[in-house]
Amino acid sequence: MAIDLRSDTVTQPSAGMREAIASAPVGDDVYGDDPTVNALEERAAALFGHEAGLFCPTGSLANQLAIRTLVKPGEEIIVETRSHIVRAELGAAAAFSGITTRTWAAEHGLLRAEDPLTIAHENAGPYLVSTKAIAVENTHNFGGGTIQSISEIEKLSAAAHARGIAMHLDGARIWNAHVASGVSFTEYGKHFDTISVCLSKGLGAPIGSLMLSSKERIAEARIWRKRYGAGMRQVGVLAAAGHYALDHNIARLAEDHARAKKIAVAIAAVDASIVDPKNVATNIVGLDLTAIGISASELTNRCKSAGLLISALGPYYARLVTHLDFDDTQCDAAIEILKRTLVAQ
Numbered sequence: 001m002a003i004d005l006r007s008d009t010v011t012q013p014s015a016g017m018r019e020a021i022a023s024a025p026v027g028d029d030v031y032g033d034d035p036t037v038n039a040l041e042e043r044a045a046a047l048f049g050h051e052a053g054l055f056c057p058t059g060s061l062a063n064q065l066a067i068r069t070l071v072k073p074g075e076e077i078i079v080e081t082r083s084h085i086v087r088a089e090l091g092a093a094a095a096f097s098g099i100t101t102r103t104w105a106a107e108h109g110l111l112r113a114e115d116p117l118t119i120a121h122e123n124a125g126p127y128l129v130s131t132k133a134i135a136v137e138n139t140h141n142f143g144g145g146t147i148q149s150i151s152e153i154e155k156l157s158a159a160a161h162a163r164g165i166a167m168h169l170d171g172a173r174i175w176n177a178h179v180a181s182g183v184s185f186t187e188y189g190k191h192f193d194t195i196s197v198c199l200s201k202g203l204g205a206p207i208g209s210l211m212l213s214s215k216e217r218i219a220e221a222r223i224w225r226k227r228y229g230a231g232m233r234q235v236g237v238l239a240a241a242g243h244y245a246l247d248h249n250i251a252r253l254a255e256d257h258a259r260a261k262k263i264a265v266a267i268a269a270v271d272a273s274i275v276d277p278k279n280v281a282t283n284i285v286g287l288d289l290t291a292i293g294i295s296a297s298e299l300t301n302r303c304k305s306a307g308l309l310i311s312a313l314g315p316y317y318a319r320l321v322t323h324l325d326f327d328d329t330q331c332d333a334a335i336e337i338l339k340r341t342l343v344a345q
């Protein structure tokens, strides 16, 4: 079977997770009757020091529900150029909520508080679009799994709030940021008005994300979730996977980070222009193929023929993501394939 490093979403639920799914107490969640969902929402909210949570099928929905509680039609959110919200949610903020988006660009997606603060324009009057929210992605997926500095987050949050601008955290991989940086979930949580977190990325659940915020915003988002057709019934079977993921799969992310670093070091030894291991802080390895002149699709095809699946995310940008179904033996095999394919003519 091929080694699959396209994403950390490709994992299989473990035997223990499947048992938890099978034995979950459930109820009709649209009526608020599912004890496993209710407990997961309370648990996740408490973890980040927020009042309430809302279980969602996807991180995209959690992001979009959060954003629409912060920004009204005709107003704007600002985000980093390569953030998931603007690049990979198919224009949802505009399509569903009438929200406009403006971007700032950051090397490796890394936040510098002054970048969004410089372009933000709150209460812009009758001619310009008013900025109502700033979103931060942590870790930053297309930036290469980079971790945002807590002091930049703190600076940005304080200045944004002083100007009446709300803060959203796309925390699909906040677990990775926490494990690698040691910053607590409550420390991350306190700087944001809304948060999205995913259980279906590095934590290995088959599905499940949460929006976290105040009771009031969650109540509003609950109505919109139903309006979008994502009110779910005996969905405790999925929330149970989420509980299992939180119980068992956070600390082990350090292993994924170590394997990603090992891959980056091996690739840098082939050609240092492709990746700088210093920039590989978590489980994502971004490959810049510009200097070696192999397109991302060419490399992806070569790897596939050799039994390794990776993603082409730009003409000369490829990505590998380590995860809980990828062990040391596969890591060594993947490195051998990459070494061969990167030098082949």
Ligand SMILES: Cc1ncc(COP(=O)(O)O)c(C=O)c1O
Pocket: 057, 058, 059, 060, 061, 063, 084, 085, 137, 139, 140, 141, 170, 172, 173, 198, 200, 209
């Ligand atoms: C940073 C980030 N945010 C949000 C999402 C959206 O998650 P989903 O695929 O569950 O909609 C992803 C998915 O990969 C992501 O990487």
